Every structure is written in C-alpha cells, then in structure tokens.
Amino acid sequence: xxxxxxxxxxxxxxxxxxxxxxxxxxxxxxxxxxxxxxxxxxxxxxxxxxxxxxxxxxxxxxxxxxxxxxxxxxxxxxxxxxxxxxxxxxxxxxxxxxxxxxxxxxxxxxxxxxxxxxxxxxxxxxxxxxxxxxxxxxxxxxxxxxxxxxxxxxxxxxxxxxxxxxxxxxxxxxxxxxxxxxxxxxxxxxxxxxxxxxxxxxxxxxxxxxxxxxxxxxxxxxxxxxxxxxxxxxxxxxxxxxxxxxxxxxxxxxxxxxxxxxxxxxxxxxxxxxxxxxxxxxxxxxxxxxxxxxxxxxxxxxxxxxxxxxxxxxxxxxxxxxxxxxxxxxxxxxxxxxxxxxxxxxxx
Amino acid sequence: xxxxxxxxxxxxxxxxxxxxxxxxxxxxxxxxxxxxxxxxxxxxxxxxxxxxxxxxxxxxxxxxxxxxxxxxxxxxxxxxxxxxxxxxxxxxxxxxxxxxxxxxxxxxxxxxxxxxxxxxxxxxxxxxxxxxxxxxxxxxxxxxxxxxxxxxxxxxxxxxxxxxxxxxxxxxxxxxxxxxxxxxxxxxxxxxxxxxxxxxxxxxxxxxxxxxxxxxxxxxxxxxxxxxxxxxxxxxxxxxxxxxxxxxxxxxxxxxxxxxxxxxxxxxxxxxxxxxxxxxxx
Amino acid sequence: xxxxxxxxxxxxxxxxxxxxxxxxxxxxxxxxxxxxxxxxxxxxxxxxxxxxxxxxxxxxxxxxxxxxxxxxxxxxxxxxxxxxxxxxxxxxxxxxxxxxxxxxxxxxxxxxxxxxxxxxxxxxxxxxxxxxxxxxxxxxxxxxxxxxxxxxxxxxxxxxxxxxxxxxxxxxxxxxxxxxxxxxxxxxxxxxxxxxxxxxxxxxxxxxxxxxxxxxxxxxxxxxxxxxxxxxxxxxxxxxxxxxxxxxxxxxxxxxxxxxxxxxxxxxxxxxxxxxxxxxxx
Numbered sequence: 001x002x003x004x005x006x007x008x009x010x011x012x013x014x015x016x017x018x019x020x021x022x023x024x025x026x027x028x029x030x031x032x033x034x035x036x037x038x039x040x041x042x043x044x045x046x047x048x049x050x051x052x053x054x055x056x057x058x059x060x061x062x063x064x065x066x067x068x069x070x071x072x073x074x075x076x077x078x079x080x081x082x083x084x085x086x087x088x089x090x091x092x093x094x095x096x097x098x099x100x101x102x103x104x105x106x107x108x109x110x111x112x113x114x115x116x117x118x119x120x121x122x123x124x125x126x127x128x129x130x131x132x133x134x135x136x137x138x139x140x141x142x143x144x145x146x147x148x149x150x151x152x153x154x155x156x157x158x159x160x161x162x163x164x165x166x167x168x169x170x171x172x173x174x175x176x177x178x179x180x181x182x183x184x185x186x187x188x189x190x191x192x193x194x195x196x197x198x199x200x201x202x203x204x205x206x207x208x209x210x211x212x213x214x215x216x217x218x219x220x221x222x223x224x225x226x227x228x229x230x231x232x233x234x235x236x237x238x239x240x241x242x243x244x245x246x247x248x249x250x251x252x253x254x255x256x257x258x259x260x261x262x263x264x265x266x267x268x269x270x271x272x273x274x275x276x277x278x279x280x281x282x283x284x285x286x287x288x289x290x291x292x293x294x295x296x297x298x299x300x301x302x303x304x305x306x307x308x309x310x311x312x313x314x315x316x317x318x319x320x321x322x323x324x325x326x327x328x329x330x331x332x333x334x335x336x337x338x339x340x341x342x343x344x345x346x347x348x
Numbered sequence: 349x350x351x352x353x354x355x356x357x358x359x360x361x362x363x364x365x366x367x368x369x370x371x372x373x374x375x376x377x378x379x380x381x382x383x384x385x386x387x388x389x390x391x392x393x394x395x396x397x398x399x400x401x402x403x404x405x406x407x408x409x410x411x412x413x414x415x416x417x418x419x420x421x422x423x424x425x426x427x428x429x430x431x432x433x434x435x436x437x438x439x440x441x442x443x444x445x446x447x448x449x450x451x452x453x454x455x456x457x458x459x460x461x462x463x464x465x466x467x468x469x470x471x472x473x474x475x476x477x478x479x480x481x482x483x484x485x486x487x488x489x490x491x492x493x494x495x496x497x498x499x500x501x502x503x504x505x506x507x508x509x510x511x512x513x514x515x516x517x518x519x520x521x522x523x524x525x526x527x528x529x530x531x532x533x534x535x536x537x538x539x540x541x542x543x544x545x546x547x548x549x550x551x552x553x554x555x556x557x558x559x560x561x562x563x564x565x566x567x568x569x570x571x572x573x574x575x576x577x578x579x580x581x582x583x584x585x586x587x588x589x590x591x592x593x594x595x596x597x598x599x600x601x602x603x604x605x606x607x608x609x610x611x612x613x614x615x616x617x618x619x620x621x622x623x624x625x626x627x628x629x630x
Numbered sequence: 631x632x633x634x635x636x637x638x639x640x641x642x643x644x645x646x647x648x649x650x651x652x653x654x655x656x657x658x659x660x661x662x663x664x665x666x667x668x669x670x671x672x673x674x675x676x677x678x679x680x681x682x683x684x685x686x687x688x689x690x691x692x693x694x695x696x697x698x699x700x701x702x703x704x705x706x707x708x709x710x711x712x713x714x715x716x717x718x719x720x721x722x723x724x725x726x727x728x729x730x731x732x733x734x735x736x737x738x739x740x741x742x743x744x745x746x747x748x749x750x751x752x753x754x755x756x757x758x759x760x761x762x763x764x765x766x767x768x769x770x771x772x773x774x775x776x777x778x779x780x781x782x783x784x785x786x787x788x789x790x791x792x793x794x795x796x797x798x799x800x801x802x803x804x805x806x807x808x809x810x811x812x813x814x815x816x817x818x819x820x821x822x823x824x825x826x827x828x829x830x831x832x833x834x835x836x837x838x839x840x841x842x843x844x845x846x847x848x849x850x851x852x853x854x855x856x857x858x859x860x861x862x863x864x865x866x867x868x869x870x871x872x873x874x875x876x877x878x879x880x881x882x883x884x885x886x887x888x889x890x891x892x893x894x895x896x897x898x899x900x901x902x903x904x905x906x907x908x909x910x911x912x
Contacts, residue, residue, distance in 0.1 A: 054809050071353070075815035087810035091828045100824075101814035148814070359818075366710040367721060370703070374789065375724040377739040378731070380750065384742065392748065399750045445632035460632070462903070467643045469840075469899055471847030473868035474888045477875040478649035479642070481658075501642035504635050562732040564850045569876050584738040584854050595742050602739050606731035613730040614723040621798060 003188040004028045004051060004156055009060035011046050011212075020046045022212040023060070028190065033182050035203035036192045039235070043212040044192045045160060051190065052081050052158050065155055075104075080149035081158040084165060086141045088133040094144045095129035101152045119147040123181070138166045139174050146178075150185060157182070157189040163198065175202065196236045200224065208232045227252075230338040233331065239288060241331075242303040249341065250333040251298075255288070255306035257329035260321060262313055267326035273298065275305065275323040277315060285309055294320060378606055384599035385410055392596060410596030419574055420601050423582040430496050430578065431560040437496075438503040438556050443549065445504075446511030447537055451520070457512075465509040468502055472565040483570050494570040495578070499563065503556045510555065510620070514548030515541065551619040554612055561609060579605055653885035660879040672886035681862050682870065682887065689866040692781055692852075693845045697838055699785040704792035704837065705827070708800050711793070729790035737854040740783045744769035744855075773863035776856050780864050784851045788844070792837045799833030800826070835905035839898045846898075847891050867891055 004026070011021040021043040028034045036044040049055040051062055053074035061068050069077050080101075088097050095116060102112045120126040123143040133141060142162060149157060162178070163171050179202050182189050193199055199206050200220040208215045208223055208231070216228035227233035227241075233252050234240040241252045258275075259267070277291040289305040305323060307315075315321065334341045383399075384392065386406040397403040414420050449457045449464070479498060480489075488494035518541065526536040542549070567581040574586045583601045587594055654673070657666045676682045707725070711718070728736055743750055752766040761767065769779045803826065811821045827834070849868035852858060858865035858873065867890055875884015 052813060054812070074809075074813045075817075079813065081810070081813045083806045083810060085804065085806055087804070087806040089807065089810075089825055089829075091831075100811075100816070104815035104817075104820060152815075363710050366706060367715075370707050370710070371721050371724045374728050374786065377736060377743060377786075378727050380743055381739055395748070399748075399753050441635040441638055445635035448631035464635070464639065466899060467639050469843055469895065470643055470647060471843075471868070471891065471895070473847050473849050473871060474650055474891055475643065475646040477871070477881050477884045477888065478646035478653060480660075480876065481649070481881065482642075482646065484660075498642060500638060504638055505643075508632075508635060558730065562730075564732065564734045564853075565872075568853075569872075580732040580734045584734045584741075593742075595745075595748075598738060599742060602731075602735045605735050606727060609732075610723060610727050610730045614719070614726060617722070617726070617794070621794070 003030055003065065004190065005063040006047075006051070007061045007063070009047070009050060009062060010058050011043075011050060011055065012058045019043075019058070019212050021050070021057075024212075024214055026207065026214070026217070028188055029204075031186045031188055032204040033179070033202055034188070034190050035199040035206045036190065036209060037194070037196060037199040037203075037206050037235075038209035039194055041211065042194075042209040044194075044207075044209050047209070048158055048160055048190060048192050051156075052079060053077050077156075078152075078154055079156045079158055080152055080154035082142075082145050082149055082160065082162045084161045086133075086145040086162065086165075088141060088144060088148075090133050093130050093132055094125065094136065094147075097133070097144055098147045098151055101148065105152070115151050116147070119151045122150070122184070123147050138170055139177075142166075142174055143177075146181060150187075154187065157187050159189060159191045161193050163193070164195075178202070196238070200236070208235060210235075226340070227331065228340055230333050233333070239304045239306060243333075244293075244298045244301045244303065245335060246297040248335065250335050250338070252331040252333060253325045253329055255304045257325055258303065258305040258323055259325070260305070260307060260311065260313055260315060260323055263311070263324075265324075267324060267329075269327040270324045271327065271330070272322050272324040274320050275303070276320045277317050279317050280315070287315070289315060378603065381599040381603040381606070384595060385603055387596065389596055410594075410600045413594070414597040414600050418587060418597065418601075419577075419582060420579070420587075420597075422575055423577055423579040424604075426492055426576065427561055427578045427580070430492050430499070431557045433496050434499045434503060434560050435553055435556050437500045438507050439549070439553070441500065442504050442507040442511055442552070443542070444537075446508045447515055447541060449508065450512045450515035451523075461509060461512050464505050466505075468505040468509070472502075472563075476565055476569045479566070480569055489570060490572050490576060492571070492576055492578075495563070495566055498566055498570070499560055503559050506559065507552045507556050510552050511545070511548060514545050514551075518544055547619055551616045554616045555620060558609055558613060561605070650885045650889060653881050654889045655886075656882055658881045660881060668882075672882050673889075676883065676886055681865065684862050685865045685867050685870045685887075686890065688777070688864060689846055689868075691777065692784070692864075692866055693842055695781045696785045696788065696845055697842050699781070700788045700792045700841055701834070701838055703785070703789050704796050705834075707789070707793045708796040709822075711797055712800050725793065726790045728787050733787055733848075733850045734854055736787055737783060737851050740779075740786075741770070741855055744779055746771055770856050771860055773860055776860060776864050780852050780855055783855060784845060784848070787851065788841050792841055795833060795837040795840075796830065799830045802833075803829055832905045832908045836902050839902035839905070843895060843898050843902075846894055 005028070006024050006026040009021060009024045009026075010019055012019045024043075024047060026047075036047060038044045046055060050057050051064075053069070053072060053076075057070065062070055064077055064079070074081075088094075089100065092100065098116045098119060099112045102115060107115070116129075117126065120129065123146055125140065125143045125147060128136060128140055128144065133144070136144065145162070159178075163174055166174055175198060191202065203220060205217060205219055206223050207217045210231050216223050216232045218226070223232055224236050227236065230243055230250065230252065234243060237254055239255050241254050242258065243250060243252050245251075273296050274294040275289075275291050276294050277289050279290050281288040281290075286306055286308050289307065291303065291305070293299065293301050293303055332341045333339060383402075386408070387402060388404045388407045388409070391397055391402070391404045392399075394403070445464075449461045451457070452460070483489050483494045483498070486494075486497070488497060522544075523533075523536045523540060526540050527533065531539060561578075561580060563578075564580050567578045568585070571577050571581070574582065577586065579601075583598065583605065587598045587601060652665075655667060655669060657668050657672075711722070711725075742748075746768050749766070749769065751769070752761065755761045756763050756766065767775055769775050807825060807829070808821055811825050816825065847868055849866070849872055852864050852866055852869050853872070856864045858869045867887060871884045871888040874880050874887060878884070
C-alpha cells in the first residue's frame with residue numbers, strides 16, 4: 001500500500017485560468033525520499049500543500065495510508081511539515097517549540113519530556129532546549145524544526161525547500177544531515193525543491209514538474225539518462241543538454257558526451273562533427289567549451305561541451321576540432337510533442 | 349469532528365457577523381446624524397414615533413437654519429483658515445527638521461526623533477493652564493491667532509516623526525549620486541527629496557489638517573466669543589439657545605463636519621501606516 | 631535645519647511644561663501680578679479635597695475600563711479584518727469614523743442618542759420590553775450610568791485607533807506560522823492564545839499604553855457628555871483641572887491638579903518605548 005497517493009489531483013486558483021496543478025497522479029513508496037522538482041510556478045509547492053491540507057484541491061483525490069483525506073484537516077492527516085523558513089514560534093524556546101504539537105494532542109507532561117528528549121537526542125540538540133529561535137544558527141533551527149516534526153511520529157514528512165534559506169556553505173552539510181536523518185527514521189518524505197542538484201543527490205525518486213503537470217517520475221538515473229521529454233532533458237544537468245533540431249527530429253546530447261579527439265575513438269559507434277570553439281571557461285575541475293558545429297545537419301548550431309580537467313589535450317578558442325558523440329548517448333525527441341522518440345535514423 | 353465543509357461555513361459566517369456588528373456599532377452615530385438632519389422637528393420630538401423611519405416627510409429646514417441662522421459657516425471658515433496657516437507653518441518647520449534628523453548619522457537622529465515625538469504625548473490638559481497665560485501675555489486671547497500660534501506645537505512633532513519615516517525610506521545613495529553630479533546638500537534636498545516625497549508630504553498635510561479640526565481643549569480654553577470659534581468647539585457649545593439643544597441643526601453640523609474628513613483620512617491611511625511602520629522600525 | 635522646529639517645540643511645549651510645575655508650587659491666579667512660592671501647599675489642599683480624590687479614582691476607573699474594552703474589541707475586530715474581503719475598503723471607512731471625526735462631534739452625537747427624553751437606545755429597550763416606558767435609564771443623569779456611558783463612548787472613539795495598530799501587528803506575522811500551528815494540531819483558540827497574541831504582545835503593549843495616555847489625559851468626551859456630573863461622578867483629573875484652573879481662574883490649583891497626570895505619563899511612555907523597541911528586535 002502506498003503511503004501517499006494522489007489521483008487526478010487538480011488545483012485551479014481562478015476560474016478560467018490555467019491550473020496550478022493539473023491532473024497529477026502520484027504514488028509514493030514506503031520509506032522513500034520522493035523529490036518534487038521543478039522551476040517556480042511548476043506547481044510543486046501547491047501540490048505539497050494540498051497533500052498537507054493547507055490548500056483545497058479543485059478536483060481529484062488525496063490518499064494517505066490508503067484512505068481518502070480530502071476532507072481532513074492537516075492535524076487529522078498524521079503528517080508533519082518543515083517549512084522553508086522553518087516557521088519556528090519565535091516567542092517559545094526550542095523545547096516548547098518541540099513539544100507544542102504534543103501539547104495540542106493532549107499528551108501528558110512526562111510523556112512530552114520523554115519524546116522531546118528522544119527527538120533531541122536523535123538530532124543532537126538537547127543543549128539548545130532553553131534557547132529561543134533567534135539565538136540559534138540556521139543549521140540548529142533546521143534541527144529544531146525536524147525535532148518538532150518527528151516528535152509526533154508522523155506517517156509522512158513534507159518538506160518545502162528547507163535548504164533554500166541557508167547560505168551555500170551550510171547547505172551542503174545540512175543536506176547531508178537531512179538525508180541521513182530520513183534514512184535513520186525510515187519515514188516516507190516528500191521534498192520540494194527547484195535545485196536539480198539537490199533533487200538528484202537526495203531523492204530515491206524524482207518527480208519532474210512543469211506548469212502544473214508531471215513530466216516524468218523516476219530515479220535520478222532514469223530522469224537524467226533517459227529523459228521523457230526536452231523539458232526534463234534540459235532541466236536536469238548543468239550545463240543543460242544540447243538540444244538541436246534537425247530534419248523532422250530533435251536531437252539531444254549532453255555536454256559531457258560531446259567529446260574531443262582522442263576520446264571519441266574509444267566510444268564504440270559514434271558520430272563526429274566539426275566543432276569550432278568560440279570561447280571556454282576554466283572551472284578548475286572541468287572546462288566548459290562553447291562553440292558552433294560547422295557543416296553537417298546541425299550547421300551553425302551553438303552547442304556546449306564539457307571536458308574534465310584530467311583530459312590533457314590542448315583546446316583553444318577559435319580553432320576547429322573534430323568532436324564526437326557515442327551513438328548510445330544520442331537522444332531523439334519528436335519535434336511536435338517534444339517527447340522522447342525511438343532512435344531514428346540520424347540525418348547526415 | 350464536524351466535516352471540513354461545515355466548519356469553514358461556520359467560520360465564514362462568524363467572521364461576517366463580527367464585521368457587521370462592529371461596523372454598525374461604530375458607524376451608527378453617523379447614520380443617526382444623517383437621519384436626524386432630515387427629520388422634521390415634530391417627528392423628532394414625538395415619543396410615539398418610530399425613530400428609525402421617517403414618519404413625516406423629510407425636510408431641509410435644519411440645514412437652512414444651520415447655514416442661515418447660526419455661525420456654523422463662520423466656524424467652518426475659521427477652522428479652514430486656521431488649518432491652512434497651521435499646516436503651512438508646520439511644513440515650513442517640520443520638513444527640514446525631518447530631513448535633517450533622518451539623515452543625521454550616529455544614534456543622534458533617531459534619539460532626537462523619538463524625543464520630538466514624545467513631546468506629542470504631553471497632553472493639552474497639562475499645558476493649557478500655562479499656555480493660557482502665555483496667550484494672554486501675547487494679547488492673543490479670544491482670537492483665532494491664539495490657536496494658529498499654539499497648534500504647531502503638536503502638529504510639528506507629529507509631522508516631523510511621520511516625515512522622518514518617509515525620508516528614511518528614500519535611499520541615501522540617491523542624494524549622494526546627486527551631490528556627485530554637482531548639487532549641494534540643500535540643492536539635493538530641494539530638487540530631489542521634496543519631489544520624491546510628495547506623497548509623504550501630502551499625507552502629512554492631510555493628517556496635520558485633521559489634527560487641527562479634531563482639536564478641542566485649546567480652542568475651548570483660549571477663545572470665548574462665538575464668532576471667533578472653530579467648528580469643533582462651536583458646534584457642541586454654541587448651537588444651543590438657553591438650555592435647549594437644536595438637535596436637528598446640531599446633527600446636520602456634525603454630519604457635515606465628519607464625513608469629508610472621514611473620506612480623506614480613509615484615502616491616505618495606507619500611506620500613513622507605511623510611514624508609521626517604517627519610522628518605527630528605524 | 632531642525633533648529634526652528636526644536637525652538638518652536640521648546641517654546642510652546644517645554645516652557646509651558648515647566649511653568650505648570652512652577653505654578654503648582656505658587657499662588658498665581660488669573661489677573662494676579664505677583665508670584666509667591668508656597669511649596670507643597672496646593673498639593674496638600676487638593677489631596678484633602680474629596681472631589682479631587684473622587685476624580686483621581688474616576689480617572690483610573692475610566693482609563694482602565696475603557697482600555698480593557700478597547701483591547702478585547704480591537705483584537706476581535708483586527709482578526710475579522712485581517713483577510714481581504716469584498717467591501718473591505720468601505721468597511722474600513724465606516725470603522726474609522728469614530729476616530730477620525732472630531733471627538734467633540736462624535737460625543738455630541740452620542741449625547742443626542744443618549745438624551746434623557748428622546749434616546750433611541752431607550753426607545754429600543756422599551757420596545758423590547760426590557761425597561762418600562764416611563765422608567766427609562768437616564769444615561770447621562772444617573773451617577774453609575776453616566777460613568778458607564780462615558781466609558782463606552784470613549785471606548786467607541788478609541789477602538790479604530792487600536793484596531794489599526796493591532797492589524798498592522800497581525801499582518802506582520804509570517805503566513806507560515808499559523809500554518810505550522812495547524813499542521814502541529816492546534817485549533818483556533820490554541821493558535822490564537824498561544825501563538826498569535828503572544829507574538830503580537832509588543833504591539834499590543836504599544837496600543838494599550840498609547841491608548842491609556844490619551845484616555846487618562848482626555849477631557850473632551852466627559853466635558854461634552856456630562857460636564858463631570860452628576861455630582862462629580864464622572865469628574866476626572868483633566869476636567870477638574872479645567873474647571874478649577876480655567877473656569878475658576880485659579881491657575882495654581884489647576885496646575886497642581888494637572889500635575890498628577892505626569893507620573894502616569896512618564897511610566898506609560900517609558901513602557902511603550904521599551905515595547906516598541908522589543909517589537910523591532912523580534
């Protein structure tokens with residue numbers, strides 16, 4: 001039985017407008033870390049809020065633990081949520097923040113203390129009990145927010161971009177903490193983010209969304225290596241996949257698969273093109289080459305290549321090189337639907 | 349637990365009931381002024397009649413009386429005149445003061461600003477006794493000029509504080525850029541700050557004017573002759589003959605005095621709150 | 631640039647403020663030429679005056695009662711006005727009227743509504759069979775009722791001011807806090823009393839303290855409705871100071887009476903400043 005399920009879930013904010021969430025079917029698995037990924041406006045946060053009970057769906061059903069919860073308040077759904085700003089109650093100490101949901105449930109004082117201690121121990125924050133949120137660092141606030149969430153032993157965790165308010169350095173360690181935490185607890189988590197690196201790193205499965213619809217659901221490998229359409233193909237991966245239209249088909253290949261001479265030969269069956277490098281960026285661990293394909297079906301197309309620093313050969317701006325792509329790394333998309341098409345014959 | 353749909357309905361109805369009840373209680377006296385203004389005296393003073401409806405045809409008699417046989421128009425003109433001059437004096441003193449205080453570096457600006465605002469809290473019912481002596485010494489007793497001179501003592505603190513908020517919200521960089529471009533500080537003030545703050549200044553004008561119209565204590569204390577009085581004191585005090593209140597005309601006067609100010613205030617309230625919260629935060 | 635404003639304030643606020651103290655320890659009357667220092671004599675004589683003690687008690691009763699009512703009312707109203715709804719602008723206009731219209735005008739309106747013979751309130755009560763036709767309450771003529779009426783009218787006047795301030799505080803609470811509370815399982819009342827109101831506490835303090843200052847030092851409502859009567863049952867410090875100092879021409883006594891407002895002013899201002907400071911910090 002899936003922990004969370006949505007059936008044809010739709011949300012329209014103003015009558016006549018395009019839906020914020022359109023006909024979403026979703027099923028999460030026990031204990032998985034499911035990421036809702038998409039740009040702003042894709043509907044991922046609205047979807048999460050509907051699952052939480054903070055937003056009422058226009059149509060469709062939401063099921064938690066097998067029963068329809070559309071008419072239940074957030075409190076009745078047995079979920080816990082971590083907000084982008086953590087939403088800690090500023091006038092309460094960390095301890096009182098953590099026990100607040102237990103008080104609301106009428107849990108007795110000793111039991112509250114026990115559970116708060118257990119949650120705090122799990123997150124290593126017992127020494128912060130008496131502090132108020134404004135006396136805590138960003139990372140500590142995240143841990144208090146998590147403690148407040150697990151203290152109720154929910155069946156489902158919902159997280160709304162909790163890392164986006166942290167500065168870059170902190171984000172990496174906070175991310176790791178979150179992942180470990182979820183694995184340890186084993187509770188199903190649904191996590192919203194616009195950061196595709198985060199999604200790939202943390203998710204057991206990723207739900208890629210755009211303009212209210214689900215484009216693809218799959219493991220990070222699925223969505224990265226076998227994108228379902230051009231949106232997924234270009235949204236994941238930075239720099240994005242090269243998308244070049246040719247006769248009657250759209251061809252896609254990732255910058256890291258567009259390789260310089262010397263490497264190409266080892267790829268097995270491949271295609272080669274003349275690549276004039278217009279400018280390059282040296283990023284330390286890798287180099288990004290921007291240029292134009294000369295000749296062939298992709299004449300004058302701007303493409304990007306990405307080669308690791310370990311590749312020694314000299315590549316300089318303004319020159320033309322023969323770059324190659326392994327056949328298996330070529331993806332084809334239907335120009336009308338933008339969806340993946342079966343391998344077509346590549347026009348030469 | 350009742351189904352969600354029912355709960356939202358109950359909540360919505362409760363909120364609307366609250367809104368309507370409060371609106372009725374707060375606005376009722378003005379509605380009452382409206383009705384009384386147009387009811388015939390015989391209708392008003394007949395205990396058998398339902399006061400909520402017009403039992404006899406409406407009349408314009410009270411308005412006629414008010415405008416032709418009382419000093420009401422005189423009072424309105426007095427108030428308008430006094431208000432205009434007070435606002436001018438206020439702007440002349442408060443605008444530069446607010447600017448200087450807003451731009452003063454170090455804690456000084458904020459401290460002085462708070463100090464200026466605090467003088468607004470010193471009540472007229474404490475100051476009116478000494479001030480009556482000062483007014484007499486200046487020979488201004490029983491004259492409109494007494495309040496024209498005294499009113500800025502509270503409109504200036506209030507306006508300075510409000511304007512400080514507005515000026516603070518204009519980034520300092522703009523003036524620095526103007527000065528780099530060749531303007532003096534005074535030039536930057538006149539050519540840049542004032543045009544940019546017109547909405548703030550307009551808000552202050554409206555609020556200072558309403559402070560003038562709302563004032564009661566000083567006008568009551570310094571002015572004794574009916575013809576020299578303002579509308580706020582004249583109406584409750586002089587619209588009586590002997591011991592008898594002429595309620596019809598009295599309510600007409602009240603209505604005319606309240607509604608226009610109310611409309612103006614409502615229009616400018618949002619800007620006022622902006623200035624208020626920005627000022628407080630700094 | 632701020633010196634003119636400062637000079638004006640010092641001259642018309644600072645100087646009279648000091649003069650009030652000087653008068654209170656002297657023997658000045660209107661028209662008297664000299665000044666003699668009499669020490670605490672004025673204070674001793676007023677403290678022995680039962681009317682003064684009565685006024686002091688009334689001042690506290692008046693202030694505390696109206697502030698409690700305003701606090702509860704403004705909180706409820708602010709909650710009802712928090713979310714947008716059709717007609718909100720118009721409703722805000724109606725709700726602001728008691729504060730915007732000159733107090734004296736609003737008060738005289740209530741005087742008509744509470745008139746001993748023609749009160750519409752009484753008419754309704756009689757029709758509802760709650761009182762008898764010829765035994766209707768004399769709202770402004772019976773001591774206990776007069777105090778109640780005066781408190782209610784002042785509350786009516788102050789409610790919009792407090793509501794606007796509380797509304798600003800309410801909208802400053804981030805949207806996700808009440809959502810987190812909902813997810814945590816808190817119902818309406820728990821969220822209100824354990825989350826919303828505690829978070830608003832600094833601004834509630836500011837509203838109540840300012841309201842207390844304006845109420846304790848106000849004379850207008852009482853002057854117009856009851857002139858302090860019947861039998862001094864609604865006499866408060868400011869009105870007593872007015873009757874003694876201005877109408878009674880005894881400047882020394884009037885000043886001494888009004889000085890009794892200063893301690894409360896100082897304490898309330900200090901507390902309000904502390905709260906306002908705390909409001910910014912969080």
